[in-house]
């Protein structure tokens with residue numbers, strides 16, 4: 001068995017491993033690439049594969065926190081071992097090497113999957129029993145749980161949506177798709193309220209067309225909702241936020257629905273609302289229901 005750094009040429013192999021091992025997840029090459037070799041927040045020396053008799057049989061992709069709250073934290077962003085080769089010590093070998101590399105960077109803590117700037121799962125879906133046993137075996141402790149919601153979507157679900165958006169103009173709010181040159185104003189809103197979302201929202205804005213709707217008032221952006229900033233290849237909503245002084249006027253509900261309508265227009269029948277958040281807001285405005293539960297595991301390095 002040999003551990004080496006993950007390379008672009010391993011993408012097909014690790015996608016197949018992820019597909020076999022992460023059976024509860026919508027695995028495709030684009031998503032695996034976005035989490036590993038083509039991650040916008042790339043950490044190439046934290047991507048590792050394990051080879052057995054010349055074949056890649058397992059991988060782990062690590063990451064490092066970039067926000068004020070998590071700068072001393074390393075992450076397992078994605079990890080899987082081919083089910084045909086589990087319980088042979090491959091996962092342990094990969095984890096030990098990742099931990100060594102994170103320790104060498106001076107990091108104090110290791111967390112599993114809840115990487116704010118680029119995540120696929122906000123923790124380990126508790127139904128991955130092998131993952132739970134593996135993490136407990138290696139001294140991790142469950143610290144809290146995160147949830148995803150799901151909702152049904154259709155392109156013509158909210159017939160008067162455009163009219164509702166227009167009505168807000170009488171209150172001085174202009175609702176519409178963001179343009180790339182608006183980034184400084186969007187960034188001002190994020191930095192004042194949700195700095196951890198800057199990378200994800202920036203990527204949503206860079207999509208074609210920009211996957212970001214905003215509410216403008218006077219010369220400011222006061223609310224936003226994004227989709228496919230993370231996990232561009234799938235039906236991924238979020239994040240969204242309205243500045244405190246503009247809440248309670250229905251702006252968030254409209255921005256949410258504009259994003260969901262775009263996902264529906266792409267052909268998706270459901271949207272994932274990850275890592276919630278205001279559960280009752282989503283239940284009310286898009287009939288979303290609580291779906292997956294993710295356990296966040298951490299250990300000191």
Ligand SMILES: CC(C)(COP(=O)(O)OP(=O)(O)OC[C@H]1O[C@@H](n2cnc3c(N)ncnc32)[C@H](O)[C@@H]1OP(=O)(O)O)[C@@H](O)C(=O)NCCC(=O)NCCS
Pocket residue numbers: 021022058076079080081082085086087088089090091092093112124128129130131132133134135137
């Ligand atoms: C979690 C995973 C990566 C572990 O890989 P692995 O190569 O099988 O792990 P190891 O062989 O190093 O296991 C080390 C220890 O973890 C525990 N463990 C691992 N899988 C287990 C299972 N299915 N049941 C019970 N204990 C398990 C055991 O204590 C094991 O030691 P032992 O075999 O001597 O009893 C692999 O099972 C997997 O890909 N699971 C699905 C994806 C997943 O959960 N990914 C997230 C991981 S954070």
